[in-house]
Amino acid sequence: MVAATRPHTQTTQTDEAPVRFVGLPILFDALALEKLPVPIQQQIAAVDDCLPQTQCGLCEHPDGCLPYAAAIVTEGEAHNKCVPGGQPVADTIAEILRRTPLDAAPSKWPLDNDSGRPQEVRAIIREDECIGCTKCIPACPVDAIIGTGKHMHTIMTDLCTGCELCLAPCPVDCIDLEPIERDLTEAAREDEEDALRTRYHTHLRRVADQLSDRSNTKPVVSMVEAKINNATNQSIDISEDEARNTIKAAKLRSQIKKLEKQLSVRPNPQKAQQLSELQAELAQLGA
Ligand code: SF4
Ligand code: SF4
Ligand code: SF4
Secondary structure, X not given: OOOOOOHHHHHOOOOOOOHHHOOOOHHHHHHOHHXXXXXXXXXXXXXXXXXXXXXXOOOOOOOOHHHHHHHHHHHOOOXXXXXXXXXXXXXXXXXXXXXXXXXXXXXXXXXXXXXXXXXXXXEEEOOOOOOOOOOHHHHOOOOOEEOOOOOOOEEOOOOOOOOOOOOOOOOOOOXXXXXXXXXXXXXXXXXXXXXXHHHHHHHHHHHHHHXXXXXXXXXXXXXXXXXXXXXXXXXXXXXXXXXXXXXXXXXXXXXXXXXXXXXXXXXXXXXXXXXXXXXXXXXXXXX
């Protein structure tokens, strides 16, 4: 078996609640983690510590790793659903929570012989085809894409996790995924995951700040922007029906792409039904 990650977390519990659950981005308010009993918070933190922090949503938690960690601990959700984490992460969570080991969820990428995890990839923009629409920027949970309107965009490969979330919003399909080879020590992987978690939270806070700045309201919002809008009980200040339909269609398209991506990894009749309903709703909106 390939080495599991952070196995020490099970034995390092104290009487203190995890400090990093205080002042989380507003997107996580509904989890109310800081109100849970301290031992439960510690278990969630230990599980979250071993998740890859790509925030890809392939575990069926579109808001990322922390909500999945919370669901595993508080709702008894299966601990083998993290696709990029693969078998090492599933085994580590089973060890932390003393659960029966399960086979990891399959990935469309082949397994890396050294890490035992699915092959890592990085996104690359075919820059001569990029139309500079900026739609990929808010989709990136770790702010790895740079560019401005009507100008070519580029991805900072060192920051990219290969989560694939920028692919769906790109209207011209000019983003490719390239396999990469890395030989990471466990310590380096842990540092990287901590940095990715911080970058994601910074991203969420910045989006919330932008949304609270009414002069910054945009006609098309990303999924995370829409969710943060709901969390802050703000409404988008638009008056034209066409603009409303544009927003609704953008949300539907984003949900559809996510469901299509999830279904390509794991069949799920309920999600398939949800997908066809969303497609019908989008078609009706277009009509
Ligand atoms: S599938 Fe993606 S979002 Fe879910 S726990 Fe794994 S890395 Fe995080
Ligand atoms: S650039 Fe794309 S694939 Fe890379 S982290 Fe950002 S959204 Fe994910
Ligand atoms: S979504 Fe695609 S076309 Fe638009 S800026 Fe990003 S890479 Fe370029």
